[in-house]
């Protein structure tokens with residue numbers, strides 16, 4: 001089996017389980033983001049993939065070889081961590097060539113590889129510059145080039161962009177993804193930023209409490225969240241409890257509603273994204289509510305509505321903005337196509 005495969009990987013610190021029975025398969029050449037709130041176990045999982053920590057139980061294979069207990073330096077990895085840890089007394093070129101020099105690659109080949117990598121990160125001509133004289137984004141790119149110098153099998157990055165300001169971070173996300181696609185290198189990034197994960201990943205792995213809650217393509221994570229944690233963590237959503245009625249209708253938001261695909265569950269929760277909530281003139285819809293607040297963000301308008309004792313948020317573009325005012329009664333239409341019944 002090629003790619004990286006984690007089988008029943010668990011990590012305990014004393015009695016505390018930081019990573020709980022994780023199974024994950026990362027095909028060669030794909031980009032995976034480990035995403036989740038602080039303390040969910042992302043870094044611990046990454047450290048085991050890197051060989052910096054041993055799993056308490058379970059195994060890790062890379063390209064069919066069991067690497068569970070193989071030391072880090074024998075795993076053929078490129079790593080970039082938040083702190084970057086560039087060598088401050090070395091030039092850009094010396095930083096990038098570092099791993100090559102340690103491996104005894106001859107000078108001419110080192111220079112050739114450094115030039116290639118500098119071109120790749122758009123810093124040709126920077127070889128002799130001190131790393132202390134670089135901008136944050138340039139330092140980031142040098143750290144990436146340094147990690148890629150040995151052409152690793154697996155590229156691991158832990159919160160690589162979190163020290164950068166928002167604009168630069170967004171630009172670097174696109175750059176990193178494009179670089180990964182050009183090189184076809186299997187890449188795993190730890191992040192707590194869902195937008196970052198959605199921008200870069202083929203597969204977003206959402207973790208909570210040491211467990212994988214869902215691993216899927218960004219669009220599927222957003223459109224078909226597996227549970228209420230994922231639905232709420234990725235973007236924003238309305239989580240609406242329902243109780244099925246005998247007739248195939250359901251009670252939700254204080255009304256009896258027809259036409260939602262609620263499956264066989266007697267009770268449960270549906271997730272409806274704010275852009276899938278439509279506000280109408282009262283009278284036409286079973287669900288009714290009262291507008292409590294309107295947030296006009298310029299590009300989008302969020303309308304808050306109280307219905308059946310719950311707050312529902314509807315989002316529209318300013319062009320389609322419902323003509324409503326605070327205190328007004330409205331009908332609420334939930335798109336049955338995009339409403340998702342959650343497992344829990």
Ligand code: ATP
Pocket residue numbers: 013016018036037038039040041042043044045192
């Ligand atoms: P963050 O985004 O804050 O870095 P994370 O998802 O990367 O969080 P981890 O660093 O993997 O989380 O930590 C997961 C849990 O394991 C946390 O509750 C943490 O306190 C605990 N933990 C991590 N390392 C150790 C350790 N060496 N000894 C004891 N507990 C640890």
